[in-house]
Amino acid sequence: MLFEQEKATEFYTGYAPKEVTSEINVAMASITQTNFPFIEIRKSTGGYSSFIRGTRVMVSTIVEYLLMGETPKTIVEKILPHLTLAQVRDAILYYSAFKTQIDQERRENTEEAGRKYLQEKLGEEKYRKLTGE
Numbered sequence: 001m002l003f004e005q006e007k008a009t010e011f012y013t014g015y016a017p018k019e020v021t022s023e024i025n026v027a028m029a030s031i032t033q034t035n036f037p038f039i040e041i042r043k044s045t046g047g048y049s050s051f052i053r054g055t056r057v058m059v060s061t062i063v064e065y066l067l068m069g070e071t072p073k074t075i076v077e078k079i080l081p082h083l084t085l086a087q088v089r090d091a092i093l094y095y096s097a098f099k100t101q102i103d104q105e106r107r108e109n110t111e112e113a114g115r116k117y118l119q120e121k122l123g124e125e126k127y128r129k130l131t132g133e
């Protein structure tokens with residue numbers, strides 16, 4: 001468990017755990033519960049990701065909608081009506097605090113990144129067989 005916390009600390013702060021000040025060197029769950037009550041860090045298939053607590057909606061998804069021109073209000077009224085405005089605002093604040101890490105998540109969660117990952121893991125021949133390319 002300690003190793004997992006160290007990896008999460010490094011991912012979300014940008015520093016190895018030994019380089020992080022004692023104020024920040026705590027489990028990410030504690031940081032998010034205190035400063036960002038609607039955000040939780042969970043390990044997913046690609047590593048650690050930030051989610052709206054109790055949902056499958058990633059913070060990076062909220063960011064993508066905002067970059068497409070949606071507003072917090074349209075997100076909760078038309079796109080993701082199971083979310084509240086407070087949850088979306090917390091995601092925005094979280095993004096402003098951890099922009100580098102969320103932007104990394106966004107890069108890693110593209111179709112192109114998924115294809116590249118599959119090619120590396122399966123090898124060229126198995127990848128072509130699987131995808132029909």
